[in-house]
Amino acid sequence: MGDPAGIGPEVILKAAAALAGRRAAPSIIVIGDLAAMRAAAARFVNVPVPREWHPGETPLRPASGGISVFAASTLSSRAIRPAHPSVEGSGAAYDYIVAGARMAMRGEVDALVTAPISKHWMNRAGHHFPGHSELLAHLARARLWCMMFAGTDLTIALVTVHMSLAKVPSSLTQRNVLETIRLLASHLRAMGIARPRIRVLGLNPYGGEGGTFGDEEVRVMGPAIRRAQRGGIEAFGPLAPDTAFIRTSGSFNFDAAVAMYHDQGLIALKTLDFERAVNVTLGLPFIRTSPDHGTAFDIAGRGIANPSSMLAAIEYASRAVAGRERTAGRAAA
Secondary structure: OOOOOOOHHHHHHHHHHHHOOOOOOOOOEEEEEHHHHHHHHOOOOOOOEEEEOOOOOOOOOHHHOEEEEEEEEOOOOOOOOOOOOOHHHHHHHHHHHHHHHHHHHOOOOOEEEOOOOOHHHHHHOOOOOOOHHHHHHHHHOOOOOEEEEEOOOOEEEEOOOOOOHHHHHHHOOHHHHHHHHHHHHHHHHHOOOOOOEEEEEOOOHHHHOOOOOOOHHHHHHHHHHHHHHHOOOEEEEEEOOOOOOOOOOOOOOOOEEEEOOHHHHHHHHHHHHOOOOEEEEEOOOOEEEEEOOOOOOOOOOOOOOOOHHHHHHHHHHHHHHHHHHHHHHHHHO
16 A cells, blocks of 8 residues: 555555456455545545455455455554654555565465555664665565566666665676566566567766776676677667667667666656556566655645556556466466
């Protein structure tokens, strides 16, 4: 459910309402606070009615007019006030993530979709993780993982994630660039792209200009790309970051790109497709997606939050589940 004071409850309900008319819509279980979900539902018409769900029960489908809620907290009225974040509410948001990850690892759910949290307030609640991805990787004991963002036109994987820009150059290694390329290629194949074309960005202006503006392209990215190519991956680069996303024919001539740091890739992605972009954590033992926006405390409770990214996150998770099942079927055959 995300932070109870944010827009998570609202966009979940609106996304579920949008799914209600679709025959193949997945069943949804909201891990969160029943009172918070009911309070959010009371502010709208034509959204599903939150109903308490217990493990072992069959979850409600969107077309039923209801939505299943696993009551993982019983928060005070103060903690579920929209636009008023609290230590109590953010501590509960952490508990929802832990519960969801454990359910996914036990195979009780097919995928985990996480609504926004406040990193600042979660840290104030005593849980010191930079974000969802790092926490989920910790819970799953995932040694190699990366963040990927999928939009309508552009898909980006990040080598480094939540760190200051000053730390990025020293954090780039041949290994983490190569593993990001490999994780991305594997995911794209599972999503039905048989031979993914992956573009790898450089770090420095003009791709380092042969070492004039930095040697990371020569020392780190170049060798990683060549190793990926020897492994059968169509990886190309390192590309000059300022021209990597030019569309000369109206579309990109690649399937996905690898960026060296957070803003290098996400400025382009969010400029193109902020309302429909989806965050996907690769390398976990389960499928995890999330909308590509934050808690939006400034508009929480006003009924104006756009559910498009949450809807896209649920849809992408559903497609990823189908892709995983196809891949497992081919492996079994």
